[in-house]
Amino acid sequence: MALLEVSNLEAFYGQTQVLRGLSFKLEEGSVTAILGANGAGKTTTLRAICGMVRTSGEVRFAGARIAARATESIVRYGIAHVPEGRGTFMRLSTEQNLKLGAYTRKDAAGVADDLERVYRYFPRLKERRNQQAGTLSGGEQQMLAVGRALMMRPKLMLLDEPSFGLAPLLTEELFRILGTISSERQVSMLVVEQNASLALAIADHAYLLETGRIVMSGRARDISRDETVRKAYLGY
């Protein structure tokens, strides 16, 4: 049984239909990339999984049906969403942001351990632990968002365009850390990215989305070698 199974997912913003019957699976322990141009519906897919938009169709997480539930119930199954725009709690401190990630957890010792671990992955956050999160730079806020997601000790992390607005070096560093987290912590990941080469570098599987439909799927390695994908999305 796959960790995440999506069947015939449709999603709507008001009257506009954005997803037109997506079906895919994500195996436990794997990193899956969703690629596509602007407006293809990548962000909507993640938001649909978390119950943040109006949907129809089925979503199963570890066998349980989560499609019709409220966001705050869905995430309690072990899904951490790093949203587009990072969703930082601007007026709270860095550390308070991280601690909020552990809101639903009851194991204080585990939370403390995870906090240290996050600071090891992202030393810059430790430097700024008591600073107001709104004053952090874009890259630091992205790290904060990932850190907050890690604090949930999730089984699945949804990452929405983690490279957005980040300088290239920082983005590489972030993706390297993501790869480390995935292997060290056994966290499955669903990464939505416009930057296809970065995503394909850490992914096992990939799906290509176009106007709300999956038009291609396969192993990341194969997709990155595919002629059409290379020309359209990788630029060579």
Add this chain to the structure above:
Amino acid sequence: MDARSNAKTRELAALASGAKLSKSQLLGLALALLAALALPWLVSDYRNFQFTLAISYAMAVLGLNILIGYNGQFSLGHAAFYAIGAYTAAIMMEQGGIAYYWTIPVAGLVCLLAGFLFGLPALRLEGLYLALATFALSLATPQMLKYDAISRWTGGVQGVTITKPDPPFGLPISQDQWLYLFSLAVMLVLFVCAWNLLRGRTGRAIKAVRDNPIAASAMGVNTALYKSLTFGVSALYTGIAGALGAIAIQFVAPDTFNFFLSIAFLVGVVIGGLASIPGAVFGGLVIVFIPNFAEQVSKAAPWAIYGVVLILFMYFMPAGIWGFIRMLYARFTRKRGTEKATRALADREQPS
């Protein structure tokens, strides 16, 4: 794209943004105007008076709407400008012996200045803080009006009584009917001016300041100037409304221009329809007639009924009365539109 489809696109955009009126909208407007003109002969004198008051409040609501709906500022203090307009009219007519129709432009200009001056320090304040500052204005108004030193003109606590003007040219209508028609005329002029202002370049600048002040100033809009000017224009409308209201009621007294009047204007803006000119008309009607209705439902706790009505409006017409009407209209035309389109498609597909 050729010239014809370019023009067509511009036309559609103008219709959508309200800059131009469609044929059916013009028809609706004409009908409403006819009904309004016929009103004085269809209702009792007291109702006539109520509608005249509603016209006055509609102008005040439009003034506040320009500030809140189109410019994104806030005010709990517009009772002050209404009072200034009212007292200007009273003093000019009773102490100056000046004819009532001159009070309108003077009240407007005085309030334009007052609003602009108030708008200047208000630039530094936003949201809650602006609310508090304007609230202080509302509170200060009755107290300043009672101030001894100026009671020679303002009549102190007792206020000033105003003589109702007679219809001109010996027309065979009552004073109330004439006052209604006069107010209606003033309202129409003001509304057309507002429409022109808001759909042109100035209007776009005003709205830009509301939507994204940083972007607006980056594009060269002097946000400070526009914000203060908008305050002034908003006060101008409310001041003229105050003058007409005073003449209708024939009386000005300090305690009527208090915080609750400011709140009433705000209620009119939201329930009538934010950022809409027709909404102001409904706002004026709401201010006069909801308390009336509430009192008829319950003599013992009328304000409880008023509160319930307010809440119900917010549940069922969150975009205000005008927003609700527009939604109904859109649904109606969409249905007719799809029928037309389906027929057109079907016709085209018939082999000819």
Add this chain to the structure above:
Amino acid sequence: MDLFLQQTSDGLAFGGIYACVALAVVMIYQATDHLNFAQGEMAMFSTYIAYSLLHHGVPYWWTFLLTMAISFIGGVLVERVIVRPVEGTTVLNEVIVFIGLLAIFNSLAGWIWDYTIKPFPSPFPDKAPFGITFIGPHDFGVIGVTLVVLAAVFLFFRFTPVGLAMRAAAQNPDSARLVGIRVGWMLALGWGLAAAIGSVAGMMVAPIVFLEPNMMMGILVYGFAGALLGGISNPVGAVAGGFMVGVLENWVGTYVPFVGSELKLTAALVLIVTVLVFRPSGLFGHVVVKRV
């Protein structure tokens, strides 16, 4: 000098009440991200409930606790049932609902308990402790109670996970949901707590100004002013603001010549607004940095 001390301590006493209201205002602001000015009327209504309980023979401190509990539940219900439908819409729509609530509570109180002025007992003994004479026993008690409530609220928001969750839910409801916070219930909780604090303010003020449906209106204004003066994002600042407003009001009334008791409110507000023009986030408020 005696007059100065007397006026200052009177100011502090009223300031204690304003501080309590300011605290409730900040509490609801931190929990819901906007101001509810029906709070004064809700506090007044709670005080009437206390009045009824006392009249049925319930001893004072039991009445006090029971009223707080009833107010808490009432606040939760008001949020869940009446405010919730407009929560997703605009701020202005919520403001109209608050105005509606204000009208309803005020009118209902007058209808149920009538408009005659009623006395309300003070729980504090006849003499202030430590032989203090420049401040009356009730005033002293009010300040004490305010400080206790302040401490409790401060600790709650600063050190408890629920307090942090409430602030998060108010600031960024979407992100709060993503970490599993039940945002709707956080809002309800905020309203409940604010209603409970408001009821304390009502019960403290009623002995001084006597119980009648309009008793809280002026006080609410001062409470708001205090909260804004101190800085709406800062509970301690808001309380300091409340005390300052109380003292300021009294000084202005006593020492500025042409200001009698009528103009007191206006003059105090004008002063506060002037301060705000120079310090737009309040004296102790955090300046929120906006990144474009």
